[in-house]
Amino acid sequence: MWFIVCCLLESNQGDIGNGQNILVRVHSECLTGDIFGSARCDCGNQLELAMQLIEKEGRGVVVYLRGHEGRGIGLGHKLRAYNLQDEGHDTVQANLELGLAIDAREYGIGAQMLRDIGVRTMRLMTNNPAKFTGLKGYGLAVVARVPVVTPITNENRRYMETKHKKMGHIYISDTNQPLV
Numbered sequence: 001m002w003f004i005v006c007c008l009l010e011s012n013q014g015d016i017g018n019g020q021n022i023l024v025r026v027h028s029e030c031l032t033g034d035i036f037g038s039a040r041c042d043c044g045n046q047l048e049l050a051m052q053l054i055e056k057e058g059r060g061v062v063v064y065l066r067g068h069e070g071r072g073i074g075l076g077h078k079l080r081a082y083n084l085q086d087e088g089h090d091t092v093q094a095n096l097e098l099g100l101a102i103d104a105r106e107y108g109i110g111a112q113m114l115r116d117i118g119v120r121t122m123r124l125m126t127n128n129p130a131k132f133t134g135l136k137g138y139g140l141a142v143v144a145r146v147p148v149v150t151p152i153t154n155e156n157r158r159y160m161e162t163k164h165k166k167m168g169h170i171y172i173s174d175t176n177q178p179l180v
């Protein structure tokens with residue numbers, strides 16, 4: 001698996017400090033959304049928003065997980081899944097129709113990278129409760145969820161609704177909900 005860690009730090013600090021309460025985005029690769037600006041998912045907008053939140057705070061980390069393309073099924077299969085979605089399947093049904101997992105991502109390497117660079121407790125920028133489970137352990141704790149809610153449009157509406165209904169994603173900007 002390839003991964004890229006990008007640390008955005010306070011200019012006068014130079015490192016991750018005490019590693020406590022760090023704002024963290026663990027972003028799954030999405031060539032179509034992150035690079036080409038595809039509107040059928042929210043990936044590109046979420047990456048941009050996460051970077052803006054880190055810039056505003058002055059310190060934080062982005063881990064970009066390249067092996068995660070297509071929720072871990074790879075670009076080729078994701079494009080096949082898109083064809084099935086164009087024929088009427090939703091994003092979950094399409095993966096299943098291809099005989100693939102709904103979500104094949106694994107977060108252990110990302111967690112170890114965070115630990116290696118000094119993160120100990122983090123505020124995780126995500127709408128996906130499953131990421132808490134994947135990232136805790138390895139001497140890391142998620143102390144809060146920071147929503148990364150971007151506009152729901154005609155192009156991404158079905159994808160967003162399916163993520164909410166079938167995968168438990170949360171789209172309200174309420175950080176007081178219990179962590180899963």
Ligand SMILES: Nc1nc2c(ncn2[C@@H]2O[C@H](COP(=O)(O)OP(=O)(O)OP(=O)(O)O)[C@@H](O)[C@H]2O)c(=O)[nH]1
Nearest residue numbers: 028029030041068069070071078081091126127128
């Ligand atoms: N299989 C599949 N993967 C998709 C589709 N649309 C986007 N992706 C991939 O989904 C991954 C992002 O997962 P999401 O479920 O959108 O979001 P998340 O990372 O779980 O949650 P957030 O932290 O809130 O962004 C990226 O790797 C995208 O390439 C799709 O229709 N099918």
